[in-house]
Amino acid sequence: MKERFTISMDDDLALWLDRLCDEKIFSSRSHGIEFCVKQIKKMSIEKVVLLHWGKEEVEPVFLSKKNVQILTRISKDLNLNPEDTLGVLLYKELESISKNIREPEKEKGNKEENLRKVFFE
Secondary structure: OOOOOOOOOOHHHHHHHHHHHHOOOOOOHHHHHHHHHHHHHHOOOOEEEEEEOOOOOEEEEEEOHHHHHHHHHHHHHHOOOHHHHHHHHHHHHHHHHHHHHHOOOOOOOOHHHHHHHHHHO
């Protein structure tokens, strides 16, 4: 048995969903919405944190149970709430990546080796 309910969505999203239905990717709007929700459920999400990057920029971050445990531990160490801690961690990592990309190559090696250092240090 399926539960019926009503949703509202932005016109551009509804048009996009309708286009996918027209292309026979989904049989109906309901099928498309149900498919997307099932995909999110498969991710074993424990918590969703909304990061506010700017006035109109909000991005969800999906956290597994293990991610929540790690974030909670770091939050306690930093004496911040989990949402602020996640923002700080992301900002610091993006800042680090940006800095490493801008610095001229100081070491010998190819670009692939240098990219590995950026992402896995």
